[in-house]
Each structure stands twice: as C-alpha cells, then as structure tokens.
Amino acid sequence: MNEQARRERELFTPGHYGCPGCGAALAMRQTLSVLGEDTIIVMPAGCWSTFIGIYPYSCLTVPVVSVAFASTAGVAAGVKGGLTIQGNEHTTVLAWAGDGGTFDIGLQALSGVAERNEDILFICYDNEAYMNTGIQRSSATPAGGWTTTTPDSARKTQRKKNIVEIMAAHRIPYTATACIGAPADLAKKVGRAKALRGTRFIHLFASCPTGWRHATELSLEVAREAIKSRVFPLYEVFDGDTWKISPMPEKEPVDSYLKIQGRFKNMSGSQYQDFQKQVDEDWERLLERCGPVRSKE
Ligand SMILES: Cc1ncc(C[n+]2csc(CCOP(=O)(O)OP(=O)(O)O)c2C)c(N)n1
Ligand SMILES: [Mg+2]
Numbered sequence: 001m002n003e004q005a006r007r008e009r010e011l012f013t014p015g016h017y018g019c020p021g022c023g024a025a026l027a028m029r030q031t032l033s034v035l036g037e038d039t040i041i042v043m044p045a046g047c048w049s050t051f052i053g054i055y056p057y058s059c060l061t062v063p064v065v066s067v068a069f070a071s072t073a074g075v076a077a078g079v080k081g082g083l084t085i086q087g088n089e090h091t092t093v094l095a096w097a098g099d100g101g102t103f104d105i106g107l108q109a110l111s112g113v114a115e116r117n118e119d120i121l122f123i124c125y126d127n128e129a130y131m132n133t134g135i136q137r138s139s140a141t142p143a144g145g146w147t148t149t150t151p152d153s154a155r156k157t158q159r160k161k162n163i164v165e166i167m168a169a170h171r172i173p174y175t176a177t178a179c180i181g182a183p184a185d186l187a188k189k190v191g192r193a194k195a196l197r198g199t200r201f202i203h204l205f206a207s208c209p210t211g212w213r214h215a216t217e218l219s220l221e222v223a224r225e226a227i228k229s230r231v232f233p234l235y236e237v238f239d240g241d242t243w244k245i246s247p248m249p250e251k252e253p254v255d256s257y258l259k260i261q262g263r264f265k266n267m268s269g270s271q272y273q274d275f276q277k278q279v280d281e282d283w284e285r286l287l288e289r290c291g292p293v294r295s296k297e
Contacts, residue, residue, distance in 0.1 A: 009061075011037055016059035017051035021216030023206035023223060024048055024125045026180045028060075028096070031123060031204075034190040037062055039092045040083075042076040044069045044106060046098035047132040048125070072097045073110040077118035084119075092194055095122040099140035100130040103161050110201075114170035117198045123190075124163065124201075127208035135211040142231075143278065144271040146263040147211070155271065159278060164203050164237065171240030172199040179205040179232055181223030185246055189236065205232045213262025225257040230283045235290065243289040254279055 011032040018025040024047055032039065041064045043049045049066050053059050067075045076095035083091050097106050102124035110122060129147050130136040137147040139161040150156040167175045173196050178186040186204070193200040205226055207219040214222055226232035227248055234246035254276050258264040267275070 009037065011039075011061050013059050013061060015057070016053065018047065019208075019210045019216070021207075021209040021219045022047070022051075023180050023208055023219045024098070024127055025051070026219070027123075027125045027186075027204050027206040030180065030183050030186050031094075031096075031190050032060070032062070034187050035092050035094060035121075035194055038090055039094055040065065040079055042067055042072055042079060042093065042095045044072045044097050044101040045132070046101050047127070048096065048098065050132055069101055069105045071109055072101060072106045073113040073118075073120065073122055076120040076122070077113050077116070080119050093120045095120055097122070097124055098131070099124060099126040099128060100138045102126075103139045103163050107166075111166075111170065114167060114172050114199045114201070117172060119197050119199070121193050121200045121202070123204055125204050125206040127206050127211060128160070129208075129211050131208055131211045142275070144264065144267050144275050146213075146265070152266055155267070162282075164201075164235075167201040167203075168237040168240045168243075170199070172201060173197070173239060174200040175203075175237040175240070176201075177203045177205070177232065177234050177236075179223050179227055179234060180207065181205070181220055181225075181227055182234060182246075182248075185234055189246075192236075211263070213265070214260055218260055222257070222260055225252075225260065228252045229254045229257040230279050231257055233283060233286055235286060243286070243291075245286065245290045251283070 012029040039062045043064055044067050072095045076093050080093040126140050128140050129138055135147050136149045137156050141147055141156050142160045143156050145156055164175055174193050176189045178189045207222045209216045229252050234248055236244045
C-alpha cells in the first residue's frame with residue numbers, strides 16, 4: 001500500500017453499536033485518522049468497549065486490548081514496555097478511557113504512570129457521566145446537570161473535577177484539551193502528542209445525545225457551543241508549567257450551550273447564575289496561568 005492510500009485508509013469502519021450522533025465515536029475517528037494504523041489501543045469498560053463490536057467483530061482495524069477499569073494506564077505502559085523489549089520504538093500505545101474510567105476509577109493507575117513518565121498517550125473522551133451503565137453522575141459531571149443519580153430533585157452540586165490541572169501537576173511533557181467541535185485543533189494536538197515521548201494526556205470533550213438529552217444531529221453544535229461559551233476552553237500545557245491557550249472564537253454567555261440540552265432544563269435561577277459564574281472564574285484562572293500572550297482566531 002502506498003503512503004497516500006495508507007493515509008486515506010479509514011481505520012474506523014462502519015458497523016459499530018454506538019448511538020446515533022455519538023460524540024465519542026467521532027472522537028475516535030478523528031483521533032485515529034491522525035495516529036494511523038501503527039497504533040495499539042488499551043480500553044477499559046465504557047460505551048466504547050461495548051459498541052466496538054462482539055468478538056471476533058470490531059469496528060476498529062487496529063489492535064484493541066480490553067482491560068479492567070482501574071488498570072488502563074498501567075496496562076498501556078506494560079504494552080509499551082513489551083514493544084520496547086521487542087525493539088519496536090515506533091508503535092503508539094493509546095490508552096482510551098471515558099471520564100468515569102479516567103477522573104474516577106482509573107485515576108490512581110494514571111497518576112502512577114504519569115509520575116513515572118511512561119511512554120503512552122492517554123486520551124479521556126469526556127461525556128460527563130457513566131453513560132454505558134445508564135447516565136450516572138461522575139466527577140466530570142458539571143454542577144447543576146441532570147443525570148439518573150442526580151435527578152431534578154437533587155441536581156449535582158459539586159463542581160467538575162479539573163483533570164487537566166491534576167495531570168499538569170505531574171509535570172508530564174504534554175497535557176491538552178481538545179473537542180470534537182474543533183477537528184483541526186484536535187488533529188494538531190493529537191499529532192503533537194504522537195510526536196512527543198513520555199506521558200501525554202488529552203482531555204477530549206465528546207457530546208452524548210442520549211445522556212445530555214439533545215437531538216442527535218446537534219452533537220457538533222453542542223461541542224462548538226462548549227468552546228464558545230468557555231465551558232470547555234481549548235489549551236495546552238507543556239511540561240506542567242507552560243500554559244498556552246488555543247485559537248477560539250469570541251467568548252459568549254453560556255445560554256446557548258445550556259438551552260440546547262435537556263440535562264440543563266429546569267435549572268433554578270441560582271443554578272444558572274452559578275454555572276456562568278464558575279465558567280467565568282475558570283476562564284480567568286486559565287488566562288492568568290497562560291500569561292499576557294493570548295492567541296485569537
Ligand atoms: C470495576 C468495574 N466497575 C463497574 C463496571 C460497570 N461499568 C461498565 S461501563 C461503566 C461506565 C463507564 O463510564 P465512563 O468511563 O464515563 O465511559 P462511558 O460509558 O461514559 O463511555 C461502568 C460503571 C465495570 N465494568 N467494572
Ligand atoms: Mg462517560
């Protein structure tokens with residue numbers, strides 16, 4: 001196969017079991033198109049490991065190792081170690097986990113791997129809840145959001161955990177946020193992460209029509225609104241200490257982002273105001289970290 005055909009080859013083939021409009025499916029497609037076929041994926045339980053297909057069928061044409069929830073990062077480091085012993089320095093080992101498998105259950109193994117600066121790329125596709133088991137809240141669910149375990153009568157009050165700050169605190173070579181609503185930016189960051197060595201972490205925002213209660217055709221729109229409103233700002237952190245904001249459109253209020261999703265319906269006035277206030281505070285904090293040089297679109 002020549003180089004161009006190799007590049008154009010679709011590594012995510014039709015026939016997965018994901019919901020219509022699944023942002024996490026798109027996230028994988030966008031990621032794999034950059035990483036290419038010389039990739040091994042390590043994946044814990046979650047929507048992705050379920051909708052990939054039932055053995056021997058798989059919608060992915062690269063090898064996938066399915067692992068126990070808490071072990072993803074550790075297994076990925078082990079796979080990389082095995083490859084190195086075989087003299088293979090070129091294959092990218094991608095640990096691919098949901099927010100539950102990253103922010104909560106996989107955090108200890110991930111922290112260990114980052115502290116040792118193991119040579120893996122860890123991407124968390126964040127759909128802000130335990131979707132595969134029925135939309136339960138995780139520590140990535142935003143305050144004020146509905147899930148089946150934070151119903152209208154008891155919406156979540158805790159703020160979303162800042163996983164990027166946690167990972168950057170390990171001083172790993174590369175930490176970044178990316179979003180399916182900004183595919184060129186996502187491709188640039190995955191490419192940058194692929195070229196670096198050591199632990200690389202990408203927090204990837206992936207909308208979920210089923211859990212977020214929005215129309216299936218609005219997944220990209222919701223993701224774009226998350227960027228515009230700064231609910232999910234795009235930035236990079238190099239070696240844990242150099243923070244850089246990525247190009248983004250002008251900042252907008254959170255209204256459009258909240259209104260197109262059923263999970264934020266019936267928020268009280270104070271929940272609504274708190275949501276905006278938290279987004280503004282986080283944005284200011286990020287600007288301070290990034291210093292005076294800010295790139296614009
Ligand atoms: C040790 C363990 N605990 C719980 C489960 C049940 N389980 C399977 S998928 C899942 C949800 C995972 O959520 P997340 O990582 O956010 O991925 P998503 O389903 O949202 O894609 C849970 C709790 C499991 N498989 N193993
Ligand atoms: Mg999830």
